[in-house]
Amino acid sequence: MPDLLKITEDETKLVIKTADGPIEIVRQKNEMQLITGVLQPIIPVTGVKPVGELEVLAALADPEFLVVDMREPEWRLKATIPGSISIPFSEVTHRLDELGCSRDPRGWVCSSARKVVAFCNGPACPQSPTAFHTMVRDGFPPERIYYYRGGMQDWLVLGLTTTAIPARQENHE
Structure with a gap:
């Protein structure tokens, strides 16, 4: 078998x-699978909105949104969605300021948080869902998180344009 x-x-x-x-x-x-993790729910955290490719494309053109690649950087070196920024899931708790939050003595204040479309390697990738749990725990409003569960796996299968980010540029995002 x-x-x-x-x-x-x-x-x-x-x-x-x-x-x-x-x-x-x-x-x-x-051969189509990028990773072999377990399937992730469409809504990993209550309030998070699932989106597809058309919504990702619209978000890339909308200044109210940030499209965030939550994968570890080595994946981004191979291919990513053009116009996305990198905030690895393992770093998001320390980088919420890049998503519109600010710090006060009690922790993160996210009343001015940006709308975030986040993705990782696809339906079996736990990186974005893990980040969402951390973000919401730290005060990020779940209704401002849009989950592209299809991620890079679906983006590639559909033949949509990708870019590779050289390592020297990754540190400047």
Whole structure:
């Protein structure tokens, strides 16, 4: 049997009942997948809005939005969505000022937070959802977060334009 990937943290297969009898649903490794993590929910944090490619394209042209690549920098060196900025999920808690928040003695104040469209490697990538939990915990309003769950995997499969960011430029964003 081909390499099976987890669907959820606990399951590599689901059995559903159909009129023709039980069917086993599995997730198999293939060349289209960027990573092999578990599937992420469409809404990883209550209040976060899911978006697709058309909304990402509109956000890239809208000054009220920031499109944020939340992947670790080495992924961005290969390809990213043109016009996106890099704030890795592991750094977001220290960089909320870049998203319109400010600090006071009690922590982050995000009343002027920007609208953020965030993405990572796709439906099985936990990086953006992890960042959303951290952002909301630290005071970022979830209704200002837009989740492009399809991420780079869907962007690439659809043949949309990408750019590679040389390492020397990455530090200047």
